[in-house]
Amino acid sequence: MTSFRTPPAGAFPALRFPDWLELVEDRSAALRKAAETADGQARVPGCPDWTVRDLVAHVGQVQRFWAAAVAAGPASRPPDPDAVGDVTPSGELTAWSARSTALLLDALRAAGPxxxxxxxxxxxxxxxxxGAVARHQVQEAAVHARDAQDAVGAPEPLLPALAVDALDEFLHIGFGSMDGWPHAPARVALVCEEGPAWTLILDATGASAIRVAPGGGPAPGASLTGPAEELLLALYRRVPYDGGxxxxxxxxxxxxxxxxxxPLD
Structure with missing residues (x-):
């Protein structure tokens, strides 16, 4: 796998379409590797209603759905179930999962960014x-691979460039798609130890993320600072935001x- 280095202080990682494809493949494989060492009925700490088998099935179903969405091209609606096909795992689960990842990657490569x-x-x-789907699917595969690793007691760190890019995507796509902020208007700063920082503006229209220089812009009401990986996992409610x-x-x-x-998925 390509070595994605930590970006220079204050810089955002220049990950592009080929990087996202490689990371989807790598993190999906990491999910399967962890699942192979686990009891399929073991509970997943980050998704306590799911077993490890449920987790692997979920990621495969998501990948098959997005493969169909990308293959359909421009559309105003999600793909029909017939286009997605049967998403019930069949045969050996890890082989079915690997095929799900391959379907997604094939669709993305055929489409281009x-x-x-x-x-x-x-x-x-x-x-x-x-391209946006590929970027989002890096986040999906990376967080759920970490979930599977947590289930077997062997969590591995996320690559810093992946974590920074996934955090940026989460703030702009996840928060940017939310309905109105249900509290008084506010600003929250998210500051990575690796350098990048954002101000999240929260008001009745929802949330808007702005990239800023650390310490730049209007003073926020609160700040959350730490490694990009921990910030991402805290927003996913996988680790405490007020500890570690x-x-x-x-x-x-x-x-x-x-x-x-x-928002969580």
């Missing part, structure tokens, strides 16, 4: 393209409200 397709985030104004390597400054209740509001 700029082909438009249906996405659930199109109304946010963010790109609705095969993460540091809260300002209004801690505002950070709590943000974390419990964040």
């Amino acid at each position: 700029d082909l438009e397709c249906w996405t659930w985030w199109s109304a946010s104004g963010s790109p609705a393209t095969a 390597t993460l540091r809260v400054s300002g209004d801690a209740e505002l950070v709590r409200q943000l974390v419990v509001w964040s």
